[in-house]
Amino acid sequence: MTVTKPHILLLGEIRHAKAEWEALSDVATLSVCDSANREQFIKDLKGKYSDVVAVYRTFNSVAITGRFDAELLKEFSPSFKYICHNGAGYDQIDVVPCTEQGVHISNCPSTVDDATADVNMFLILGALRNFNEAMVNLRKGNWNVGVPLSNDPDGKVLGILGMGGIGRALKKRAEAFGMTVQYYNRNELSSELAAGAKYVPFDELLATSDVLSLNLPLNPKTRHIINKEAFDKMKDGIVIVNTARGAVMDEAALVDALASGKVKNVGLDVFEAEPKIHPGLVSNEKVILLPHMGTLTYETQKKMEIQVLDNIRAALTTGKLNTIVPEQAGLQ
Amino acid sequence: MTKPHVLLLGDVLHARAEWEALSDVATLSVCDSSTKEEFIKDLAGKYSDVAAVYHCHMDDAKPGANINQELLEALPPSLKFICHHGAGYDMIDVNACTRKGILVSNTPGAVDDATADVNMFLVLGALREFNLAMTNLRKGNWNAGVPLSHDPEGKVLGILGMGGIGRALKRRAQGFGMITQYHNRKPLSEEMAAGAKYVSFDELLATSDVISMNLPLNAHTRHIINKEAIAKMKDGVIIVNTARGPVIDEQALVDALESGKVRCAGLDVFEAEPKIHPGLLANEKVILLPHVGTATYETRKKMEITVINNIRSAITGAKLLNVVPEQIHFAP
Numbered sequence: 048m049t050v051t052k053p054h055i056l057l058l059g060e061i062r063h064a065k066a067e068w069e070a071l072s073d074v075a076t077l078s079v080c081d082s083a084n085r086e087q088f089i090k091d092l093k094g095k096y097s098d099v100v101a102v103y104r105t106f107n108s109v110a111i112t113g114r115f116d117a118e119l120l121k122e123f124s125p126s127f128k129y130i131c132h133n134g135a136g137y138d139q140i141d142v143v144p145c146t147e148q149g150v151h152i153s154n155c156p157s158t159v160d161d162a163t164a165d166v167n168m169f170l171i172l173g174a175l176r177n178f179n180e181a182m183v184n185l186r187k188g189n190w191n192v193g194v195p196l197s198n199d200p201d202g203k204v205l206g207i208l209g210m211g212g213i214g215r216a217l218k219k220r221a222e223a224f225g226m227t228v229q230y231y232n233r234n235e236l237s238s239e240l241a242a243g244a245k246y247v248p249f250d251e252l253l254a255t256s257d258v259l260s261l262n263l264p265l266n267p268k269t270r271h272i273i274n275k276e277a278f279d280k281m282k283d284g285i286v287i288v289n290t291a292r293g294a295v296m297d298e299a300a301l302v303d304a305l306a307s308g309k310v311k312n313v314g315l316d317v318f319e320a321e322p323k324i325h326p327g328l329v330s331n332e333k334v335i336l337l338p339h340m341g342t343l344t345y346e347t348q349k350k351m352e353i354q355v356l357d358n359i360r361a362a363l364t365t366g367k368l369n370t371i372v373p374e375q376a377g378l379q
Numbered sequence: 380m381t382k383p384h385v386l387l388l389g390d391v392l393h394a395r396a397e398w399e400a401l402s403d404v405a406t407l408s409v410c411d412s413s414t415k416e417e418f419i420k421d422l423a424g425k426y427s428d429v430a431a432v433y434h435c436h437m438d439d440a441k442p443g444a445n446i447n448q449e450l451l452e453a454l455p456p457s458l459k460f461i462c463h464h465g466a467g468y469d470m471i472d473v474n475a476c477t478r479k480g481i482l483v484s485n486t487p488g489a490v491d492d493a494t495a496d497v498n499m500f501l502v503l504g505a506l507r508e509f510n511l512a513m514t515n516l517r518k519g520n521w522n523a524g525v526p527l528s529h530d531p532e533g534k535v536l537g538i539l540g541m542g543g544i545g546r547a548l549k550r551r552a553q554g555f556g557m558i559t560q561y562h563n564r565k566p567l568s569e570e571m572a573a574g575a576k577y578v579s580f581d582e583l584l585a586t587s588d589v590i591s592m593n594l595p596l597n598a599h600t601r602h603i604i605n606k607e608a609i610a611k612m613k614d615g616v617i618i619v620n621t622a623r624g625p626v627i628d629e630q631a632l633v634d635a636l637e638s639g640k641v642r643c644a645g646l647d648v649f650e651a652e653p654k655i656h657p658g659l660l661a662n663e664k665v666i667l668l669p670h671v672g673t674a675t676y677e678t679r680k681k682m683e684i685t686v687i688n689n690i691r692s693a694i695t696g697a698k699l700l701n702v703v704p705e706q707i708h709f710a711p
Contacts, residue, residue, distance in 0.1 A: 161532050165503060165555060172500045181671050182510070186660065190653035191669035199677045201492050223554035224496060322521035329517065338522035340512050346530045 052076045053363055054098045058112060059105025059133070063349035067356045068103075074363050075101075085113040092122045101129035101359050109139050117144035129368065131358045133351055134342075135159040135213070136292055138265040142374045151375055153358040153368040155351045157212050162347040164216035166340055167290045170314025171221065171258055173335035174286045175200055177312065183332045201225035206256025208272075209263025209291065210236055210244065217260060218244055229256065253280040258288065265292035273297065278304045284311040290341055293318040302327035305334070316341055382406045383694050384428045384457075388443040389435025389464065393680035397687045398433075404694050405431075410443060418442035419453045431460040431693050433686055436470070446471040451479055460693040462686045465673075466490040466544070467623055469596040473705045482706055484689040484699040486682045487543050493678040495547035497671060498621045501645025502552065502589055504666035505617045506531050508643055511664045532556035537587025539603075540594025540622065541567055541575065548591060549575055560587065584611040589619065596623035606631040615642040621672055624650040633658030636665065647672055 055075045061068045071077060078096070082088035088111065092099075104115070113119065115130065120141075130140060130152045137154045145152055173179060177197040184194050205221045207214040210230040218228045229245040230236075231252040236244075253259070259281065263269055273287070273296040287310055289296055298319040304310040305327070316337045318324045328334055342351060354370065361369045367379045385405040391398040401407060408426065412418035422429075437444040446461060451472065462484045463471060476483050504510060508528040515525050536552045538545040538561040549559045550573075559575040561567075566577040583590065590612065594600050604618070605628040618641055620627055629650040635641040637658070647668045649655045659665055673679060685701065692700050702710040 161556060162530055165507065165531060168555075169500060169503045169507070169509065172496055176496065176500070176671070176675070178500060178668060178671070179513070181668050181674075182513075182666070185655070185667050185669040191671060191674070194669065194671070194674070196674050196676050196679060197671075199493055199675045200496060201677070220551075220554040223551045224499075225492060324516070329519075335513070336516050337509060337512050338516040338525065340507065340509065340522065340525075343522070343525075343527050344507070344530045345527050346532070348527060 053100040054078065054096075055101045055103065055359060055363075056080055056096055056099045057103045059103075059108030061103070061352055063345065064352035064356060067353055071356060071360060074360060080108075080111070082111060084111060085119070088112050089119070089122045092124070097124050098126055099123070100126055101131060101362055102127075103131050103133065103355055103359060105133045106136075106139070115140040115145070117141060120144050120148055120150065123148075123150070129153070129359070129362045131355045131362070131368070133355045135163070136264060137372060138292055138294075142266075142372065146375060146378070151362075151368055151378060152372045153355070153362075153370045154372050155354045156370055158347065158350040158354045159342050160212040160216040162344055163213045163290055163341040164220055166316050166337065167213070167217050167260060167262070167288060168220040168224075170288045170290065170316060170335055170337070171205070171260065171286070172200065172224070174288060174312040174314035175203070175258065177333060179335040180333045199225075200258075202227070203257040204229060204255060205258045205260060206230065206247075206252040207244070207260050207262055208249075208252060209261065210241070211262065211264075213290070214260070214262040215240065215242070217262065218242065226258070250280060253277055254282065256285065257282065258286045261287070261289040261291045261295050263291055263295060265294050269295050271295070271297045273301075275300045275303070278309055281309065283309060285309070286312050286314075288314040290316040293321055298325045298328070301325075305331060383430040384408065384426075385431045385433065385690055385694065386410055386426055386429045387433045387435075389433070389437050389441075391433070391683055391687075393676065394683035394687060397684055401687060401691060401694075404691060412442045415442045419450075422453050422455060427455045428457050429455060430457050431462060431690050432458065433690060434461050434463045434471070436463075436465045436467075444470060446476070448472060448475045451475050451481070454479070454481070459697075460484070460690070460699060462689040462693065462699070464682055464686045466494070467595060468703060469623060473703060477706055477709060482693075482699055482710055483703045484686075484693075484701040485703055486685040487701055489678065489681040489685045490673050491543040491547040493675055494544045494621055494672040495551055497647050497668060498544070498548045498591060498593070498619060499551040499555075501619045501621065501647060501666055501668070502536070502548075502591065502617070503531065503555070505619060505643040505645035506534070506589065508664050510666040514663050530556075531589075533558070534588040535560060535586060537561065537578075537583040537590045538575070539580075539583060539590060539592055541572070542593065542595075544621070545591070545593035546571065546573070548593065549573065557589070581611060584608055585613070587616065588613065589617040592618075592620040592622040592626050594622055594626060596625055601625050602628045604628065604632070606634070609635045609640060612640070614640060616640070617643050617645070619645040621647040624648040624652055629656045629659070632656075633662075636662060 057079045205226045207230040210232040231249045235246045314335045387409045412421045468485045536557045541561040541563040562583040645666045
């Protein structure tokens with residue numbers, strides 16, 4: 048009697064690690080989701096995808112399936128066990144209902160660190176040095192006429208909110224520019240991991256940083272953690288950079304703080320309602336804005352895809368994910 | 380005994396107190412000649428006893444902007460020191476100064492960090508093709524159509540000219556996981572090279588993924604990067620220039636960008652600045668800044684103080700602190 052291989056489903060696209068995906072067929076039956084929308088997907092979960100054990104999902108696949116919330120999760124059959132997410136941020140998935148259903152989630156820590164920290168440092172430099180205004184001025188044919196002097200990163204205090212892999216990779220880069228690093232984190236890091244960065248309470252981070260970088264995950268506790276009250280506690284003329292998730296910062300409050308000069312400049316790779324951007328940001332020539340480019344390189348995209356596939360293989364062959372999300376760490 | 384006469388050609392904007400403090404050892408004048416002709420008259424009149432000049436990087440049209448043979452013939456015999464505000468001093472004919480017994484200083488050191496910051500911003504911006512992404516966003520297209528790019532990690536950065544700025548760049552590039560090699564007039568001591576590999580010019584061209592121009596402009600280095608040099612480079616090379624525009628043949632660069640030989644470029648300087656080759660302006664991938672290398676409050680003040688210190692040393696000790704490399708053998 049042959050044992051059927053477990054059924055795994057790809058939600059979204061694999062662009063670089065196609066060979067590695069196909070290679071999973073030694074331990075699994077592979078399907079690529081062709082549901083046109085969430086309604087169809089729910090129907091298919093009762094039909095051809097009803098025996099799916101693990102899902103490989105991409106950030107963009109949310110356009111088809113919608114968020115992985117309680118409503119969607121209850122449509123999966125009891126055989127469903129693993130969501131292997133391509134990305135460091137997994138806020139498109141509601142963790143609590145997954146845990147309640149016995150569904151375990153993996154994300155992509157570490158593979159995203161360098162590329163995201165590179166964007167992060169680019170934005171810090173761009174915001175401190177007012178480079179967007181200078182670049183726009185040049186492209187308009189005005190060279191540097193009217194472009195004011197700016198500030199060096201050397202000797203400035205960088206406050207990192209969220210000292211995970213990306214935050215620590217950022218610290219390494221910032222120190223090469225002469226910045227001093229302090230951080231706030233859910234838990235204080237070991238002195239080895241902190242590598243000389245000073246742990247400070249959240250309010251002190253706000254009050255004493257010259258540059259504030261947001262490097263924390265989005266969840267119900269962190270939504271709008273940077274709001275009007277937080278801005279009021281910051282130094283006058285602070286520079287803020289966000290490569291995490293747009294919704295950790297109240298975008299309208301940010302626009303107000305820029306207008307008042309409380310915030311001297313910002314560098315953003317993410318936005319509250321992306322791809323929609325607050326018009327107060329788009330019309331501001333000083334701010335430096337990227338369209339969520341964090342990990343968009345050939346090298347990093349391939350590394351991430353392979354990390355997801357390795358999680359699937361590990362789950363199917365050992366029953367444990369390699370990189371289960373922090374909230375579920377105790378479950379394996 | 381009358382104090383020596385010091386003449387300011389340009390402006391002191393930040394270190395005004397330090398400039399005024401020179402009046403303990405010198406009589407200070409600010410050049411008010413409105414044309415080049417008037418300046419030549421004044422050099423035979425009210426400025427005929429000037430011993431040292433504080434020289435700023437000015438628009439070509441300003442009197443004293445270019446210290447060439449013609450101007451040198453009009454300088455009074457009392458003038459022995461020209462203290463230049465800037466690292467690059469290609470607008471001063473140093474050989475002609477030497478023949479007249481005039482020593483020249485510049486401001487190395489003070490410019491290193493700010494220029495290397497711009498330099499690293501451009502390396503990242505060109506490797507990651509961020510200009511296209513930023514432009515796309517501002518047009519309302521988010522990241523639609525923006526292709527994947529490449530990480531700096533593991534790439535070889537070739538530094539052409541390993542002076543203070545080149546070495547400051549190396550420290551930054553290492554934070555992003557780049558490997559550094561360099562070509563220089565002479566190989567550096569092991570300590571100063573700090574692990575960077577010395578290679579021949581041709582090897583630098585042939586084996587670097589990113590080439591950064593960090594050399595002074597002079598008769599030997601004009602168009603050192605030309606069609607022949609570009610042909611020796613790797614396909615898809617990235618070129619960055621924060622030195623002087625004319626070290627690169629701008630037309631040859633535009634041709635190479637069009638053919639794809641050069642994948643992207645990051646430029647803070649241009650051959651005929653403020654005029655920029657239209658082929659660069661029309662290219663949305665390249666990342667262009669209008670010569671903002673040292674345009675920060677902190678660095679401009681450091682530079683001004685360096686010039687003032689050189690003047691003080693010249694007046695009180697008959698020597699300069701930062702005599703230019705070409706004149707090291709002539710200085711006492």
